[in-house]
Amino acid sequence: MNNIIEVKNLDFVYPDGTRALKDINLIVPSGQSIGIIGPNGAGKSTFLLHLSGILQGKTGQIVIDGVNIDSKNLKTIRQKIGFVFQNPDDQLFMPTVAEDIAFGPLNLSISKGEIPELVKKALASVKLNGFEGRSSHHLSAGEKKRVALATVLVMTPKILIFDEPSANLDPRTRREFIKLIKNITATKIIASHDLAMIEEITDQTIVIYQGKKAAEGLTKIIINDHSLLESFGF
Amino acid sequence: MEHSFIDKYSDRDSLLHRLDPRVKIICLVGFIILMVLTPPQYFHVFGQYFLVVVALLAISRIPFWFFIKRSLIVIPFVIAIAFFIPFFKEGRTAFILDLWLFKLSVSYEGILIFWNVLAKAWLSIMALILLSATTKFSRLLKGLEKLKFPKVLIMNLSFMYRYLFLITDEAQRMGRARNMRYFGGQFFRQLKVLGNMIGSLFIRSYERAERVYAAMCARGFDGTARTINPLKIQVRDLCFTVIFSAILMFIFVGWYI
Numbered sequence: 001m002n003n004i005i006e007v008k009n010l011d012f013v014y015p016d017g018t019r020a021l022k023d024i025n026l027i028v029p030s031g032q033s034i035g036i037i038g039p040n041g042a043g044k045s046t047f048l049l050h051l052s053g054i055l056q057g058k059t060g061q062i063v064i065d066g067v068n069i070d071s072k073n074l075k076t077i078r079q080k081i082g083f084v085f086q087n088p089d090d091q092l093f094m095p096t097v098a099e100d101i102a103f104g105p106l107n108l109s110i111s112k113g114e115i116p117e118l119v120k121k122a123l124a125s126v127k128l129n130g131f132e133g134r135s136s137h138h139l140s141a142g143e144k145k146r147v148a149l150a151t152v153l154v155m156t157p158k159i160l161i162f163d164e165p166s167a168n169l170d171p172r173t174r175r176e177f178i179k180l181i182k183n184i185t186a187t188k189i190i191a192s193h194d195l196a197m198i199e200e201i202t203d204q205t206i207v208i209y210q211g212k213k214a215a216e217g218l219t220k221i222i223i224n225d226h227s228l229l230e231s232f233g234f
Numbered sequence: 235m236e237h238s239f240i241d242k243y244s245d246r247d248s249l250l251h252r253l254d255p256r257v258k259i260i261c262l263v264g265f266i267i268l269m270v271l272t273p274p275q276y277f278h279v280f281g282q283y284f285l286v287v288v289a290l291l292a293i294s295r296i297p298f299w300f301f302i303k304r305s306l307i308v309i310p311f312v313i314a315i316a317f318f319i320p321f322f323k324e325g326r327t328a329f330i331l332d333l334w335l336f337k338l339s340v341s342y343e344g345i346l347i348f349w350n351v352l353a354k355a356w357l358s359i360m361a362l363i364l365l366s367a368t369t370k371f372s373r374l375l376k377g378l379e380k381l382k383f384p385k386v387l388i389m390n391l392s393f394m395y396r397y398l399f400l401i402t403d404e405a406q407r408m409g410r411a412r413n414m415r416y417f418g419g420q421f422f423r424q425l426k427v428l429g430n431m432i433g434s435l436f437i438r439s440y441e442r443a444e445r446v447y448a449a450m451c452a453r454g455f456d457g458t459a460r461t462i463n464p465l466k467i468q469v470r471d472l473c474f475t476v477i478f479s480a481i482l483m484f485i486f487v488g489w490y491i
Binding site for chain 1: 370371372375399445446449450451452454456460462464
């Protein structure tokens with residue numbers, strides 16, 4: 001099994017001087033699901049933004065599927081990585097659902113004739129058939145979340161990144177959304193405070209604490225190590 | 235949360251709703267141009283224009299009172315601009331207002347200009363409401379885009395429509411949170427609080443814009459807006475254009491004879 005993500009010595013300092021990531025190393029074998037847990041402000045979201053090349057650290061190196069992230073090959077990277085943001089209102093910015101889902105494929109220069117079929121398939125995969133013409137601000141939180149997932153799935157990424165996928169969902173919607181995520185075969189990176197979900201979906205878990213990778217291991221072991229979790233704010 | 239949308243009633247169904255937005259935009263512009271070119275003294279012609287609007291309103295199934303109420307918002311602006319013209323325009327005196335200290339004379343020519351501005355503005359806004367109330371905002375933008383409107387402008391409008399209500403919600407929530415801890419009085423301190431609220435609303439919107447941009451980049455955005463085109467001109471679009479232009483020309487040429 002080859003490694004689809006390799007992160008070496010990643011450091012990041014925000015413009016205001018906050019040192020958000022300190023010397024992070026991570027290797028993810030293809031097809032695995034990785035959970036990222038840690039208290040608020042630990043640097044989880046910052047780390048995810050680095051994996052997709054939206055933020056780029058001055059030191060350190062990230063290799064995605066054999067390609068080193070730098071500003072020249074971002075297009076290739078973004079074809080490989082799909083990012084489901086925490087707030088679907090940030091992710092759904094077009095007037096209608098169909099246009100939002102078509103946004104990514106159009107940027108990848110897929111021919112316009114194929115797009116409607118792709119949109120339909122993507123909506124079917126998140127069980128929202130017939131939502132093409134709806135406008136995003138009239139959807140419920142659960143529907144928005146699923147459309148956001150569809151906008152990413154339509155690009156058939158090898159890696160999917162989720163930032164707090166289960167936040168702000170009612171219990172049933174949360175269960176359904178988790179089921180959707182579970183059925184996706186791509187490599188998954190999931191940052192969350194929802195330990196039950198992490199345990200259900202992921203194989204490995206890393207704990208980020210104050211910008212550093214504090215612990216790493218099989219999810220089963222990490223989640224059940226209560227003294228470890230407690231020392232990192234859980 | 236409940237907001238009155240720009241395109242309220244646009245998800246109803248009628249012939250006007252189903253027309254291609256390009257057709258509607260072109261017909262609207264044509265209607266406004268011809269109407270503006272009509273000299274103001276041909277009152278009956280304006281009556282005919284009004285009949286056209288009413289006929290379209292009937293076809294569109296937009297509630298009558300909603301339509302009238304919305305169209306009236308233009309009146310204060312028109313009055314603010316044109317109210318004094320009847321008093322200043324020189325010409326034949328229509329009547330004299332005796333206001334105790336001084337007298338104001340009102341001229342026929344002035345009244346005619348006032349009528350001209352009022353009637354044309356009102357008819358234009360009614361036609362505009364017919365367009366916006368029968369066309370979803372997204373389709374309207376698509377139509378404008380296909381009519382070669384600048385893409386940057388279209389993008390801007392589409393973001394505005396998408397985020398306007400979110401920002402309104404945010405402002406409302408902030409206002410509520412303030413009211414929960416505000417017990418009246420202290421006017422000047424309240425002004426300062428209001429300033430802070432506006433400032434933080436700006437920062438929040440700015441940060442949201444950065445997150446949205448990140449989401450766009452994550453899906454391969456490189457500065458060029460690429461969009462799909464669901465619009466197709468159909469037979470009914472052509473029929474409508476032909477019939478509508480014929481009626482308009484008939485009315486417009488009518489005042490010559």
